[in-house]
Amino acid sequence: MGKTTLAQLVYNDARVTQEFDMKAWACVSDPFDIKTITKKILDGVTRSNNDIESLDELQIKLKETLKEKKFLVVLDDVWKHAYDDWNRLRIPFSDGAHGSRIIVTTRIDDVASAMGTIPSHCLEELSFKDCWSLFEKHAFQSGDCMAHSERKIKIGEQIVQKCKGLPLAVISLGGLLRSKQDMEGWKEILESQVWHLESNVSPALQLSYNDLASHLKRCFVHCSKFPKDYNFEKEKLVRLWIAEDLVQQPKSKKSVEDEGHSYFLQLLSRSFFQVIFVCHFAILIIFVGFLLDLFVGF
Template identity: 45%
Template sequence: MIKILLSSENGSNNQTPIISIVGLGGMGKTTLFAKLVYNDNMLEEYFELKAWVYVSESFDVVGLTKEILKTFNSSAEGESNLNLLQLQLQQTLTGKKYLLVLDDIWNGNEESWEQLLLPFKHGSSESKIIVTTRDKEITYVLKSTKLFNLQQLNKSVCWSLFVTHAFDGKNLDEYPHLEQIGKKIVAKCGGLPLGVKTLGQLLRRKFSQYDWMKILETDIWRLSDGDNNINPVLRLSYHNLPSNQKRCFA
C-alpha cells in the first residue's frame, strides 16, 4: 500500500486515486492497514497535507467538509454554507500533495460523494485518498483505483494470536487442559482478529478450566461492553443489515 501511495499514478477523469480497504468489522482495516500506513515516516515526508476523518453512519456533506478542513488545520468555525466551505477547501488543497483517510464509510449515495469530493480535484496529481468500509458496493460508487479486500484469518494464525494474548509469554505446554477449550473459543471468532485478541485478553492470567469454559459457553453478545470492544463492532454491523436479514439473528 505504501508503494501505491508513493507512486505517481493518477486517477481517472481528473479524480484523486482512491484506495479502498474492505472487510468485516474487527478485521483490522483501521488499526492495521490505515493507521500503520498513515503514520509511516516515508509518507510524512512525501505528503504536504494529511488528514484522518472518521465518517461512520452519519453522512452530512457540510459537516464532513468542515471536519476535513479542521483536520487539514484550516478553520471553518461558524460556517454552514457548503459552497463557501468547498471553496475554502479547494484553496487549501490547490497544488498541494495531500493524503486523506475517510474511515468507516457506510453511506453509498453516489450524488453525495460526488459533491463531497469536488474540491479534491484541485490538489496535486500525486495526492491520494484511502477509505475503509465494510460494504464492497461503496468501492464501486467511489470508483476506487485499488481495492484491498481483507479475508478472515486462518485457524493457525488465529490460534497463534490468541496464545500471544491469553498466555502473555507463558509456556503453553504447561496448560494442556486449556488448549482444546481455547481452540473452540477461537473457532467462535470466525477469523476476526479483534474477537480473537479481545477474548485472549479477557482470559489473560486466568488459567482455570472453569474460567475458560465460562467464556466458551457465553454468547459474545452477552459480554458487557466494559469487558470487551467486540459488541460495538458487531452491533453496528447488525443495525445496518436489511430487516429480512436481522430476523436471522433473533
C-alpha cells in the same frame, strides 16, 4: 476484519507520511453527511478546529488549503452515500497536486465500486496461526502459552476457532479470558450457548458483554447516548459517568475519579473501546454499532 487497523498502519507509516504535504482522517459512519466530513478533513489538514458553519465556505477554504498540495485523505467506515453527495464532497480535491490519494474503508461492495477508481482490496479472515498469535498476546499474562497446561491451551485453540478469523473477536475474548485463570472459566466460555444463537452481534462480543459486572454494563450502556463512532476523551467520559452516579464509591482510599478510570480501563481491555492514533494525537472510539442489538431489554 481489520479494515480500520490496516488503514491506520498505512496512514501512520513514515514512508507514506514523507510522500504527502498534508494528511487528514475522517470517520464517516452513517449518515454520509457532507458538511461534517468536509469539516473533519479541513480540521485535519490545517491541524486546527475551524468554526465555519457554511458548507460552501468550508469547501472553499478546503479547496484553497489543498491547492497544488499532495494530500492523503482517509474516509473510514463508509456505510452508504448518494453518488451526487460523493461528487459534491470531492469538489475541493480537484486542485490538489498529482499523486494525491483518497483511501476509503467500507464493508459494502456497492460503496467501494461507486467511490473507487481502482480495484478494491478485500481483506480475508485471519489464518488460525495469526489468530492464535493474537490470542496469546491478549489472553495470557506473559504473552505466550508456554507456562500453561496442555488442556488449557487446547480449550483456547477451540475458542479461537470459533472466532472464525475475526481479529476483534479474538482480541475481545482474549481480554476476557485474561482475567479468568481457572480452567472452568475457560470451559464455560467454550461451551456457552451464545455461539449457537443467530444474531447480528459477534458471539465473542456478546460473551464479553455478558461477563461484565453490572456497574461496567451501566457505564457502557451510557455511551449508547452518543452517535456511532463518537470520539471520546477518557477524562470527560469519566466525569460524565460520575455526574450520572454510575461510578461506585470506592471502598479503598482511591478517589471516585480513580475508580472511574479503572472502569474505563476494564472496558478498554475487553475491546469495547479502541485507541486510534491519527494526526499525531490519540482518539478513543467506542464500538456502539451493535449497542441496540445487545441492550434490548437491559
